[in-house]
Amino acid sequence: MSMSICQMNTNRYYLIDKVIINENVEFFFDLYGKNKKEESLSLISIKGRKLLKHDVENLMDYNFLYVHEDEKEFYSSYYKDYMSFKIIPKNMEKFYSNIGNIVNRMFEDPQSIKNVKEVETIVNDMVTTILHDNFSVSSFITILASDYYTHTHSLNVSVYSLCLGKHMGLNQKDLENLGTSALLHDLGKSKISDKIINKNGVLTEHEFNEVKKHPMYGWALARQLGITNKSILAGIRNHHERVDGTGYPDKLKNEQIDIFAKIIGVCDVFDALTTNKTYKNSMGTFNTLVMMKKDMSKHLDSNIVNHFIGIFKEEMEKVQKNN
Numbered sequence: 480m481s482m483s484i485c486q487m488n489t490n491r492y493y494l495i496d497k498v499i500i501n502e503n504v505e506f507f508f509d510l511y512g513k514n515k516k517e518e519s520l521s522l523i524s525i526k527g528r529k530l531l532k533h534d535v536e537n538l539m540d541y542n543f544l545y546v547h548e549d550e551k552e553f554y555s556s557y558y559k560d561y562m563s564f565k566i567i568p569k570n571m572e573k574f575y576s577n578i579g580n581i582v583n584r585m586f587e588d589p590q591s592i593k594n595v596k597e598v599e600t601i602v603n604d605m606v607t608t609i610l611h612d613n614f615s616v617s618s619f620i621t622i623l624a625s626d627y628y629t630h631t632h633s634l635n636v637s638v639y640s641l642c643l644g645k646h647m648g649l650n651q652k653d654l655e656n657l658g659t660s661a662l663l664h665d666l667g668k669s670k671i672s673d674k675i676i677n678k679n680g681v682l683t684e685h686e687f688n689e690v691k692k693h694p695m696y697g698w699a700l701a702r703q704l705g706i707t708n709k710s711i712l713a714g715i716r717n718h719h720e721r722v723d724g725t726g727y728p729d730k731l732k733n734e735q736i737d738i739f740a741k742i743i744g745v746c747d748v749f750d751a752l753t754t755n756k757t758y759k760n761s762m763g764t765f766n767t768l769v770m771m772k773k774d775m776s777k778h779l780d781s782n783i784v785n786h787f788i789g790i791f792k793e794e795m796e797k798v799q800k801n802n
Contacts, residue, residue, distance in 0.1 A: 492520060492545035495554055500538050505529045505764060506557065507794075508550035512541035520545060527765040529753070577601075582630040582662060589669045595704050602637065602658035606651060609641050616642055616794055632750055637661040639746035639787075646786050647742075653710075660714030661743045663706075667697030667715075691727050694719055713737035718744045723777040741780045745771070745787050748779065764791065 492511055499506075510524040524530070524538060538544060546554045578601050585594045608614060640661035644654050668676055671693055675686045682690065698716035706712060717740035720726035722733050736744075752767040762770070768791065771784050 491548045493548055493551045493554070495544050495546055496558060497539065497544055499558060500535055500544070501530070502532050502535050503529055506553070508546045508553040508557075510538065511545040511547070512538065513543045513545065515542050526550075528763045529761060531755070578605075578634055579631055582634055585663075585666065586630055586669045589666055589700050590703065595706070598662055599655075599659055602641075602662060603655055605638065605641055605658055606654045609645055609654070610651065616790060632754065633662055633665050635750045635754070636664060636743060636746045639749060640742050642790055643742055643746060643783070643787050646790050647783070656708055656711050657714070657739050657742060659706075660711040660739050661746065663697065663701060663711075664715050664718050664743050664747065665693060665697065666700050667693035667695065669700075670696040691719070695728050710737055710739045714739035714743045716740070718747055720744070721778040722780055726778070736780075741783050745779050745783050748775070749787065 495510075505528065506524075507526055509522060509526050511520040512523040513520045523541065524534060530538075581594060581597050581601060585591070585598065588594065637658050641654055641658050644657045649657065668690070671689055675682065675689055678686065694716050698712055701712055701715050714737065717726075717729060717731060717736055720729065720731045720736045720740060722736065722741075724730050724732040748771060749767055752762045752770070753764055755761050768788050771779060772781075772788065775784075
């Protein structure tokens with residue numbers, strides 16, 4: 480995409496450092512490009528969408544990148560955070576990859592006690608990171624996978640759940656249990672045919688009914704592995720319940736649904752809609768949050784959705800405060 484901008488207005492655009500252009504990042508400002516021989520700028524990337532590999536390649540082809548002066552403060556704050564915390568994404572990317580490998584092994588061998596212990600250790604490390612004074616939500620979320628796979632989805636949901644749980648004021652032990660529950664919430668999919676789980680397209684009614692069994696399978700597997708915490712088990716079993724009672728598998732309503740299940744349910748929906756699938760692209764953060772707020776009030780706990788939106792709102796407020 481590109482849209483030319485009149486040369487006489489280019490003095491209203493601010494040159495940026497291309498070091499911030501990385502795969503999977505999402506900006507709160509539009510980007511404009513210009514090459515040496517061009518006299519005008521072009522709008523080449525809009526705010527609110529995660530950059531994919533081809534987006535990064537396209538942006539890096541331009542000699543110069545700009546933001547509009549009205550959004551300069553958003554860029555300045557992002558750049559400041561990036562330069563201050565850039566070591567975090569690099570370290571976290573390796574950390575994320577290691578966790579992904581462990582979760583992948585968990586799905587291949589869900590009855591391995593060792594893997595459960597590894598999961599608990601990793602979640603504890605994530606909680607320590609999130610509770611650190613210098614923790615940046617933007618830095619943490621930057622390294623999340625942008626394409627949907629069962630094990631990366633589980634890891635993404637765990638990260639979002641921990642950020643949400645912190646925002647809601649959960650203590651460290653509750654966060655550790657929440658992170659474990661979220662990381663294992665789709666464990667039951669290991670019992671469902673790979674042809675269904677990895678299908679390149681929309682599921683048939685029969686296939687969807689099979690997928691709907693995964694919370695029960697996961698709950699049973701978790702119990703077999705020796706997990707006894709009621710909230711961890713509820714998060715695994717009931718993350719697809721809806722506040723109006725139309726969810727599954729237990730048709731629970733409102734306060735009948737454990738807080739872990741409600742939190743994981745919100746993060747599950749968000750990650751499913753903001754990651755790319757083979758048959759459907761990401762809706763983007765802004766559009767997804769709007770849909771969750773306006774169209775899913777009978778499905779998701781509205782108070783928890785408000786807290787989730789608050790995470791992103793506070794990131795933008797930090798931008799304004801720092802400038």
